[in-house]
Amino acid sequence: MKLNNPDLKNDKKQTTSGKKESCTKIIQPVQDALYVLSGKWKLPIIISLTYGNKRFSQMAREIPKITDRMLAKELRELEINQLVKRKVYDSIPVMVEYSLTEYGKTLNPAIDELYKWGVQHRKKIIGKD
Amino acid sequence: MKLNNPDLKNDKKQTTSGKKESCTKIIQPVQDALYVLSGKWKLPIIISLTYGNKRFSQMAREIPKITDRMLAKELRELEINQLVKRKVYDSIPVMVEYSLTEYGKTLNPAIDELYKWGVQHRKKIIGKD
DNA sequence: CTGGATCCTGCACGATACTG
DNA sequence: CAGTATCGTGCAGGATCCAG
Numbered sequence: 054m055k056l057n058n059p060d061l062k063n064d065k066k067q068t069t070s071g072k073k074e075s076c077t078k079i080i081q082p083v084q085d086a087l088y089v090l091s092g093k094w095k096l097p098i099i100i101s102l103t104y105g106n107k108r109f110s111q112m113a114r115e116i117p118k119i120t121d122r123m124l125a126k127e128l129r130e131l132e133i134n135q136l137v138k139r140k141v142y143d144s145i146p147v148m149v150e151y152s153l154t155e156y157g158k159t160l161n162p163a164i165d166e167l168y169k170w171g172v173q174h175r176k177k178i179i180g181k182d
Numbered sequence: 183m184k185l186n187n188p189d190l191k192n193d194k195k196q197t198t199s200g201k202k203e204s205c206t207k208i209i210q211p212v213q214d215a216l217y218v219l220s221g222k223w224k225l226p227i228i229i230s231l232t233y234g235n236k237r238f239s240q241m242a243r244e245i246p247k248i249t250d251r252m253l254a255k256e257l258r259e260l261e262i263n264q265l266v267k268r269k270v271y272d273s274i275p276v277m278v279e280y281s282l283t284e285y286g287k288t289l290n291p292a293i294d295e296l297y298k299w300g301v302q303h304r305k306k307i308i309g310k311d
Numbered sequence: 312c313t314g315g316a317t318c319c320t321g322c323a324c325g326a327t328a329c330t331g
Numbered sequence: 332c333a334g335t336a337t338c339g340t341g342c343a344g345g346a347t348c349c350a351g
Binding site for chain 4: 108109121125141144145147148
């Protein structure tokens with residue numbers, strides 16, 4: 054299982070607004086983030102968990118159109134990347150509770166901005182159709 | 183050429199922090215955003231352009247590992263989605279200048295958060311290797 | 312210099328069936 | 332309930348060559 058972006062290499066501080074420095078310094082960390090969040094379902098899963106700990110079937114119901122296979126697969130990757138925690142209760146039948154790790158919660162500001170942009174974008178697209 | 187997320191449908195206001203409402207209301211706009219930004223290169227291209235208008239070959243040099251084919255393809259999609267402007271100068275040889283539209287610039291906050299998270303993440307990963 | 316045309320490959324993702 | 336196993340497929344994206 055691949056854990057890290059194979060291109061991980063350098064490091065530097067900077068913010069996207071203002072400075073003139075080489076944009077590749079910005080691009081690399083963004084690509085690192087995209088790598089961990091890659092795929093169609095990781096952000097939806099994370100969002101689902103920011104609204105409370107959930108069980109597998111609960112998430113499967115809440116996330117539109119996701120399949121069991123993809124849910125299981127992406128949850129596994131998110132767990133490996135320590136964004137998601139998995140807790141098994143030895144009841145019958147088995148019950149599994151998923152939750153965000155503290156690290157996972159640090160994605161919240163980024164998700165929030167994406168959400169806000171998405172809302173605007175949706176308005177723009179629907180408006181002119 | 184597909185322009186819009188085929189699942190475009192509803193709309194509502196909300197922010198990711200705080201409220202209790204159904205998370206699917208959050209998921210949909212985020213997926214809309216991801217749809218427009220999909221692929222390995224769209225954000226890197228946009229970032230490159232937030233640091234100034236660029237010509238094709240300039241971007242090809244600045245964005246690590248991108249191929250001419252992908253650069254052309256993704257620029258086309260970004261132009262269709264009105265995030266990027268394309269201006270042709272009738273010189274010999276032809277010169278083309280790309281720039282962000284005002285709309286494209288509205289992605290800045292989201293990119294900035296992704297960048298900040300990416301920097302932290304890179305530190306975390308490199309730290310424990 | 313700015314791309315387009317072709318060819319090729321892997322893998323992301325879906326569908327369906329099955330299990331402890 | 333919480334997944335796994337298997338199969339099939341499209342398409343994203345790389346490599347290479349060509350063109351106005």
